[in-house]
Amino acid sequence: MLVYGILTVALGIAAVGDLSWWYVFAIDLIVFLVSFGDLFFSPKKSQLRFKRTLAEEMERGLPYSVVIEVSNPTAYSFSYRLIDSLPQSFVRPFPVRGTILKDSVVRITYETSPADRGKYEINKLYFRYRSLFGLWEKQTTIELPEELKVIPDLTETRQYLENAQKFLLYEGLKIRKQLSGSGEFAKIRSYVVGDDPRKINWRQTAKLREVMTNEYEPEHGKYITILIDCGRMMGAELKKGNRLEKALEASLTVAAAALKKGDYVSVLAFSKEIKVYVPPAKGMAHLQTILQAIYNVKVDAAESNYAAVLQYLEMMQKKRSLILLFSDVRTFLHEESALIYLKRLRQRHLFFMIGVEDQTLVKRTKTEPADVQAAMLKSIAQQQMLFKKREKNKWEKQGLQMIEAPEEQLAVTAVSQYIEIMNQSLL
Known part of the structure; x- marks a missing residue:
């Protein structure tokens, strides 16, 4: 032109x-x-060959590389522009530009990052290339169907599996030792300074002429039930993602910790009705079953029906278990009907609720009342905090424990509470 x-x-x-x-x-x-x-x-469209290579599963928010392999068997070089048909929720660094020489195979790499969990289909690749003198440009659309799953971010789960103590110490927490003499017998080892003298194995000490001691570990084979709330309030946005995203990441970390210790884990996701139920099983292979079942759960624009899910749980889970509920504490405190079912569940199960702390509310209670408006905001925030504290005390008197944690410490807090309960043999 x-x-x-x-x-x-x-x-x-x-x-x-x-x-x-x-x-x-x-x-x-x-x-x-x-x-x-x-x-x-310039090459004919039919002479060019294309192949896309990408991961079948991507973790939300993490960067991944996608490789487009272009084969040019002709005697003509050309410059190109390409656009891949990634969903709008992905980072889209297009158009990608470059040059392909004659009789060559080129691997074009670009980086993307998914923002939303779910199952996606990537079908088309749009490719434009110019001839030798650049007077004309051809466009071809290539069908390259691919299925892609975007799963929760498993960074914290991997950190725990690599080194559980280091994972907890990072947040200033330690794995608590179990009560003296409690738990299952693990092994006999040499006595070291600081060991409980009551655990000395005198028979092995006399046989080996060296002080030996018994080592115990928390009992295995316990049942852990993880409840994940998918109701309206779990869609509240945080610094990274929303409450449901953090709850999923924390629940998968707790599941990994329990499965690693030989416990049975079941998962139930709900809102106004039951969305997903994974029956209890043990072994690390069960973690993949849980992940594939819950990776695509979404926030519903409806209030959660706690009474229905607790009634369902009472019917499905007959053995004594630790029930970990990931939900919004403030919303749960208004559910008087759930208290009746929880009192019945408490007779058989151990209940513990974990929620994400409202950083905005905490920040409002600590602000200086510089003017009338700031003073009003602070007083309302303090009123909300007092209401929450009063209602939590009422529930905790019934033996129903609740705790809130900052979003970046939710997984660590959940795992720490699980370990403490296991080490104290409360189940």
Whole structure:
């Protein structure tokens, strides 16, 4: 278009003089037809081969590389632009530009990051390339169907599985030792300074002529039931994601910790009705079953029906278990009907609720009342905190423990509470 525009302007100026308009139109037409010869110096669409390589599963918020392999078996080099059909919730660094030489295979790499969990289909690849002189550009659309799953961020789960003590110490917490002499017998080892003298194994000490001691560990084979609230309030946005995202990440970390210790884990996701139920099982392979069942749960625009889910749980879970509920504490405190079912569940199960702390409310209670408006905001925030504290005390008197944690410490707090309950043999 640039060459054609310059030529047209030049001929137009010449036409003002003695040059005939017929010559102008004839020269324009000849140049236009000659330009088609440039198309012979570019590959045909059917000669190019494309292949996309990407991970079948991506974790939310983490960067991943996608590779597009382009095979050019022709004798022509060309420059290109490509756009991949990624969903709108992905980072889209398009168009990707570059050059492919003749008779070569090029691997084009770009980086993306998914923002929302779910199952996606990526079908088309849009590819444009220019000929040798760049007078014409061809476009081809390639069908490359792919299925992609975006799962929760498992960074904290991996950190725990790599080193449980280091994972907890990072947040200033320690794995608590179990009560003396409690738990299952693990092994006999050499006595070291600081061991409980009551655990000395005198028979092995006399046989080996070296002080030996018994080592115990928390009992295995306990039942852990994780409840994940998917109601309206779990859609509240946090610094990274929303409450449901943090609850999913924390619940998977707790599940990994319990499965690693040989416990049975079941998971139930709910809102106004039951969305997902994974029956109890043990072994690390069960973690993948849980992940595939809950990775696509979404926040519902409805209030959670706690009474229905607790009634369902009472019917499904007959053995004594630790029930960990990830939900919004403030919303739960208004559910008087749930208290009746929880009192019945408490007779058989141990209940513990974990929620994300409202940082805005905490910040409001600590602000200086510089003016009337700030004083009103602070007083309302303090009133809400007092209401929450009063209602929590009422529930805790019934033996129903509740705790709130900052969003970045939710997984650590949940695992720490689980370990403490197991080490104290409360089940």
